[in-house]
Amino acid sequence: MKNRLRNLRASRQWSQADLAKALGVSRQTINAIETEKYDPSLPLALKIARLFERPLETIFDSPDDP
Amino acid sequence: MKNRLRNLRASRQWSQADLAKALGVSRQTINAIETEKYDPSLPLALKIARLFERPLETIFDSPDDP
DNA sequence: CATATATGTAAAGCTTGCTTTACTCTCCGC
């Protein structure tokens, strides 16, 4: 699943470690999501959306989206 | 995490089996989400939001919400 | 060059999400 996490993070000039800390997860988890190794859990995705103050659908693409 | 899946489903007069089929998951998965045994994965949550044509945040509560 | 910061990646291990099969209970219609 595609996501815009790297862009959002970069636009705030945060390191992966900064974002991980703000979300309460490990840096490797952020890296894995940005490099699309796997999708975040729903709770983590909601935290991300809230942190960046955007609707979740604007950060993570719906499945089967073109 | 709280969710409004049961209400949404009931308002369409669907059984858990109907919804499961529409989403491509097992009936037990729907039941587990409705009874809040566990949260859906992000891809499944996005499918649900799309099926009911509502923003994901209006179906699933953000973590730590009152 | 040496050190620090940012990122990528890997392995092992635990937890969560989902599956299949199967059994239970309730409610409704006949």
Added chain:
DNA sequence: GCGGAGAGTAAAGCAAGCTTTACATATATG
């Protein structure tokens, strides 16, 4: 009373998400 539909739940097993530890690479700055 019986049968079927809808719902709740359980166990076993596989897949995905996340952790910690660790090492590698690149880039920047002293």
